[in-house]
Amino acid sequence: EDAAEESNVSAELVALRKRLVDEWNAWRTRCMEEVSNVIRVKGKKVETSRQDEEREEIE
Amino acid sequence: MNRRLSRHERSLTQIRYNKDGDLLFSCSKDHVINVWFSHNGERLGTYDGHNGTVWTIDVDSQSRFLVSGSADNEMRLWEVSTGKCLFVWEFPTAVKRVAFNEEDDQIVCITEQRMGYQGAIRVFDVNRDDGRNQDTEPTSIFHPIGSKPTVCAFSYMPGMILTGHESGKVALFDAKTGEEVLNNERAHMDIVTDLQLSEDRSYFITSSKDKTARIHDAKTLTVLKTFSTETPLNSAALARGAPYVLLGGGQEAMSVTTTSLRQGKFETRFWHKIFEEEVGRVKGHFGPLNTIAVHPAGMGYASGGEDGFVRVHHFDESYFKAKPYGDIEILD
Numbered sequence: 001e002d003a004a005e006e007s008n009v010s011a012e013l014v015a016l017r018k019r020l021v022d023e024w025n026a027w028r029t030r031c032m033e034e035v036s037n038v039i040r041v042k043g044k045k046v047e048t049s050r051q052d053e054e055r056e057e058i059e
Numbered sequence: 060m061n062r063r064l065s066r067h068e069r070s071l072t073q074i075r076y077n078k079d080g081d082l083l084f085s086c087s088k089d090h091v092i093n094v095w096f097s098h099n100g101e102r103l104g105t106y107d108g109h110n111g112t113v114w115t116i117d118v119d120s121q122s123r124f125l126v127s128g129s130a131d132n133e134m135r136l137w138e139v140s141t142g143k144c145l146f147v148w149e150f151p152t153a154v155k156r157v158a159f160n161e162e163d164d165q166i167v168c169i170t171e172q173r174m175g176y177q178g179a180i181r182v183f184d185v186n187r188d189d190g191r192n193q194d195t196e197p198t199s200i201f202h203p204i205g206s207k208p209t210v211c212a213f214s215y216m217p218g219m220i221l222t223g224h225e226s227g228k229v230a231l232f233d234a235k236t237g238e239e240v241l242n243n244e245r246a247h248m249d250i251v252t253d254l255q256l257s258e259d260r261s262y263f264i265t266s267s268k269d270k271t272a273r274i275h276d277a278k279t280l281t282v283l284k285t286f287s288t289e290t291p292l293n294s295a296a297l298a299r300g301a302p303y304v305l306l307g308g309g310q311e312a313m314s315v316t317t318t319s320l321r322q323g324k325f326e327t328r329f330w331h332k333i334f335e336e337e338v339g340r341v342k343g344h345f346g347p348l349n350t351i352a353v354h355p356a357g358m359g360y361a362s363g364g365e366d367g368f369v370r371v372h373h374f375d376e377s378y379f380k381a382k383p384y385g386d387i388e389i390l391d
Contacts, residue, residue, distance in 0.1 A: 017333075017334060017384060017387075018387075020333050020334060021333055021387050021388075021389055024283075024333050024389060024390070025388070025389065025390050027276075027283075028390035028391075029390070031259070031261040031262070031276075032259065032261075032390075034261070034278070035215050035259045035260075035261050038215060038216065038217065042217060
């Protein structure tokens with residue numbers, strides 16, 4: 001009985017840990033997407049301002 | 060784990076690795092900034108000029124410029140490779156925290172509230188073409204109302220600054236307007252002593268005198284993880300490539316026996332980042348730990364103590380092989 005209870009507890013703990021890891025990884029995946037979006041927008045801004053400069057030179 | 064000892068005359072205030080991890084910068088109450096080779100702890104050079112405690116340093120991602128803030132009311136820009144001071148900004152009060160942004164073209168700094176002067180956060184543009192030719196005026200300055208800021212860093216969100224405060228508050232400020240965009244008044248119950256970002260700046264860890272360290276979402280300021288210890292914390296760092304956080308602090312004991320002094324019993328404490336459980340301790344210092352930095356590639360870490368020592372630790376194979384919770388993948 002004791003052994004059965006112990007393995008139940010550890011099964012619960014294992015399940016909890018798995019849930020915590022899954023939650024963390026899901027959140028990190030969302031974060032990484034958002035960070036790469038921010039980087040893309042920043043990159044575009046740099047490009048646009050460079051194009052503007054070139055245009056001015058042509059004029 | 061092997062360790063090497065290096066020494067300042069007085070207690071350490073902050074240590075920082077450069078991006079490549081080959082150099083380690085340290086500053087201290089002895090007015091000196093040192094740079095060490097991180098692989099052998101050998102001193103490469105010093106940055107001399109401050110006339111007071113150097114509270115804070117940061118190095119840019121190219122290891123070209125170093126910025127420092129001091130109790131002599133100056134912020135200085137240094138050339139990393141030569142040790143030359145390139146520029147000095149002067150303020151009415153001490154500079155308590157400095158940090159570069161991700162692009163290395165801005166510096167944020169916190170100056171102390173003192174003798175009729177309000178505490179201030181200033182942002183300076185960095186002229187990277189000519190280090191000696193900087194604007195003395197900040198591009199923005201603002202005075203957070205309420206609790207004094209103690210730590211700051213640029214977020215991954217453009218133009219946003221993360222701060223930690225004396226009250227335990229954590230906040231997000233618009234760098235241009237000085238508007239407090241978001242805050243968590245109860246992030247901690249006491250002074251926030253350190254704030255360190257994840258590699259992509261999307262989350263950060265804070266330490267506090269309230270004996271806890273916490274991981275926060277940089278966008279929402281939501282507390283994601285809490286690490287509760289029984290000692291006031293001075294520093295917290297995020298490991299790289301392994302799911303741990305490193306915590307340091309401690310109180311100077313009133314009656315320390317010579318035995319425990321000899322052992323250097325003040326420890327760096329390793330906690331599991333996701334499960335919030337302590338997984339190990341590393342002894343080393345003879346007084347409280349004031350500052351911890353993790354090697355950017357996760358190969359080791361360094362700690363700076365009240366005892367004046369910088370200790371550099373290299374993780375051995377067993378650290379990387381150890382999987383105390385089984386074989387689970389955890390994203391950094």
